[in-house]
Amino acid sequence: MSSSKSNSASDSPSGTVDRAFRAALYADDDTALDTGASVLAADPDADAELARRGTEFVAQAWRRGWQPADVVRMVRRELDDPHVRLAAALIRAQAPDDRPRGHRWAAQLAQLEEPGENALRPDRFTHATAVLELYRLLLRLPALEPLEEPRREHQGDARMLGRIRALLAKAEATGFPEEAEALTAKAQELMARHSVDEALLDARAPAKDAPGACRIGVEPPYEQAKAVLLDAVATANHCRAVWNEPFAFSTVVGFEGDLAAVELLYTSLLVQAQSAMAKAEAAQRAGGRGRTKTFRQSFLAAYAHRVGDRLRTAAEAPVTDDLLPVLASREVAVTDRMDRMFPQTTTTRLRGVSDEAGWTEGARAADRAQVGNRPRLSPRPERRR
Template sequence: MSTTSTVERAFRAALYADTDTALDTGASLLAADPSADAELARRGEEFVAGAWRRGWQPADLVRIVRRELDDVHIRLVSSLIRSQAPYDRPRGPRWTAQLAQLAQPDGPTDTAPPRTDRFAHATAVLELYRLLLRLPALEPLEEPRQEPHREQRPESRMLSRIRALLAKAEATGFPQEAEALSAKAQELMARHSIDEALLSAGAPAGDVPGACRIGVEPPYEQAKAVLLDAVAGANHCRAVWNEPLGFSTVVGFEADLEAVELLYTSLLVQAQTAMTKAEAAQRAGGRKRTKTFRQSFLAAYAHRIGTHLTAAAETQVAADLLPVLATREIAVSDSLDRLFPQTTTTRLRGVSDAAGWTEGSEAADRAQVRARRPLR
């Protein structure tokens, strides 16, 4: 029996059915044939390449696997992405940065996929391939061509580390660990201030809008999406939230996209820290805080931050630049319409806790939102 036929039989049994029995059948076939391992890995790289053709990017794959499966699957998909990368075409600096994130010590691939036994490993591989096979098509995001002499800025690498810390903070179920991770992210931001990163951002390559996807992870993803939308709007960008897949697509010029990523990340850290302190104070006063309190807190925080950011942005623009900005905003809107011909609006749910709204508004007033240097 050829190795290809073993893999094909396992796929026919497991990938097109949702039952555990089908999965066990496929895993048993693979576990019994060690010579099929290389072919199984090669087919995984093909699934990854197929995801790229459907508009997915490395960070998107890791994010959806984290949402739907377990840590072992995150390590597996990260390993596949790295194995497939040498056979892929160049795709731009953002893509390169996402690949680099997979190899960082605090990233998802700091250890090799553990091999417990052949059956368990085969089961995990098939579960991952099931997910990759069924991924929907996404809007393809084309990056502006990077000038050959421009290299990746240190701030972008730091942003990747901050993102990884925030992802761990949001994923953990232990408040003390989340607070420690958030504090570490704040420390990194203090050492590499957001203002310096914004000021060092160059002009957009090709002077055309680009786009990036930013994870909007549970819990309280609606309020987080509102916060990201506010940050995007204040920085001459537009954001579209994909709730089922857990991200927003932000469209704008390259320097503005970097500003949105940096500021949104910073404000999430500040909101998490402020909410933790507010809950502690509420508990000390004998009042039990709930999910509704946290949802209301973050919704108020996002609303008030949006007001502050918009006001700050308006004061930084000289009158003679208004025509230039208007032209850029039209270009961004046109790009958004091409990517998303149809969008809908949604109402924010679960905002009914008065104490949470008040605390969130006050936290937003205390948040550090430094204005940009005036554009001239």
């Protein structure tokens, strides 16, 4: 009695993946997930096709306005470390087939987590389960506001931002508050000078630059206070920030040089705040207080509030009459770009601020995180976050 093998499409790698997807991707229960993972685990020949489908999901996310850092942030928030590594691998695999997208996108690709040299791959069923969980998430990502890369970059950006980055790194590393103040103030001074230089260059350029936008992660815990801090930094640097709480980021709109300054200063102030909070918290525990969560929440809220006050005060510095029209026209362009991207926004109030000691220590830390002056433009519209 002879036997024969079937060559039907359902027995091909593509057919295996299709069956697994039908079983698992469009249902939320674990039984469906187990069924799909079992189908994939039983067919090693389907692995390449499964990975190829993953790169298609990644490309689909880009078409919906997501960027590499956004996807990794969401995967880390919703799933686990193995899923983050899988997502990073898919993004790297898709990159050679993608179009050039500019320096910020390239930086996000460079920051993707690399697989560990000694990382052990789990059994086939566990691996297939993780892949399907990741694909479920990628498939359901909604559309975001698209971000455009800057149309041109100025040659002085890298050198100036390198100096600013070095100053802020020293401010973060020093154990002396006075030195951190001086270094942060110097960095802010360079940012202000850089912003003015960019404005004058733009005014003289045959084809003027246009405002762009970037996303900056604002992740738990204490994300409200962090969003307020980022809003204050953005406003002081001639940008606008809109917080997206469900997806753990804020979109910052502004000219490219100012966007880079916001990213650097916000990150540095957050690092300095975390360091100051740890020291203040240790002193509180030594005194017998143990309400760590409420202390931290109140500390960061006060820090953000106080930094915002100081940045707004710094923005009162006058500028020369010949520069004011240039800066004002740029602010109009930024405001117009944000209104087009976000025609509807709401204002959020801080919640859960109840620890007086935390508030006091946070305000003191903000006073130590000295910031320099930025040129004031025209009267500002209401801030949004």
